[in-house]
Amino acid sequence: MFPEAAIACIALATALWLRPWRMLGSRPGPGGKDDPVASPLITPLLGVLVLLPWVWALPTLHRMPLQLQWSAAPLVLLMLGWPLAIPALLLVAALAHMLSPALGWDDALGLAVWQGVVPATLALLWGAMLRRWCWHNIFVFILARGFLGTVLSVFAATLLGQAAGHALPGVNEDLSRLARWLMAWGDGVTTGMLTAVFVVFRPQWMATWSDAIYLRQPPQA
Template identity: 90%
Template sequence: MPLEAAIALIALAVALWLRPWRMLTGRPGPGGIDDRLASPLLTPLLGVLVLLPWIWALPTLHKMPLQLQWSAAPLVLLMLGWPLAIPVLLVVAAIAHFLSPALNWQAALGLAVWQGVVPATLALLWGALLRRWCWHNIFVFILARGFLGTVLSVFIATLLGQAAGHVLPSINEDLSRLARWLMAWGDGVITGMLTAVFVVFRPQWMATWSDAIYLEAPPEP
């Protein structure tokens, strides 16, 4: 409990220091300064707050031998950016606590950290490495960041959570690692698919996407 609280507080303090609310301010419309349009990130933000709490609460709302979990934190990071994603993920965990009677505050905090804050932060670091060491291309963004980055970030985060004491009920340690690996692939497939759809049809919903960076012409030899 103290470890999860410390991680959540530090991440939230850093995120608020970066002033994430600036990403939700309106932008000038066709009519000029006074005619302002709402931020396009409001739509994915509201979608996350409506859908993701139910997904996080679902494993505690039914009884199954293996509780299937979907993080979606890397997808939230890609859509909202890290400073805005962190407080949103913490709010998602709080809403999930109220949706499920079996999800107490301690479990909700662990959920927020190991399924939200940690995988989102790992996905941010992975994206920074790709920006630094890999060529800039739409397929790199979708496959390497949306798909592979999600698999690695979610799997590592869940392993860290398991080491901190958040184990899958009625599952031994070896089988738990295998289950987390398979669930991370499911997370990666869904995130990669939605990343491809949003980049093509709703690029304004992706705060981490840039036409100037990922659609630039390759350098001439």
């Protein structure tokens, strides 16, 4: 439990030091500073806090031979940005604990770290590598960052969680790796699909998206 608590505390302290609440502040509207509008990130943040706790609590709310798990942390990162995603994911784990009596605080902390903080951080590093060494294109953002980055980040994080003692119940170690690989692909397909939808129809919900970078369009005044 101590490694998970240390990772969560360090990540939360770093995120708060970056002052993520600034991303939720009002912004100048069409009429300038006298006509402020609410931050567009409020909607995806509320969606994450309402829906994701049920998804994380679901494996403990029913009995199945294989507990299917969905992280969604890379998607939360793409929508909210790392400083805001970290406290949101920690809150999601706390809400999942309250929703499921079978999910103790130790298990909730493990979820917060290995399904939330670690895959979101790995996805952040993957995105930084793409920004640095790969060309800037909408398809690179959707396929390489939204899809492939999610698969790699989630799979690596779950393997680290398994090494830390968070094994799938009733599944041996070799089969557990295969199951985690397949579940990571499910995470990647869902994240890639939603990334494509949001980039096209709701780009204001994606804190990591920029028309100026990926579409070569100047920012609107």
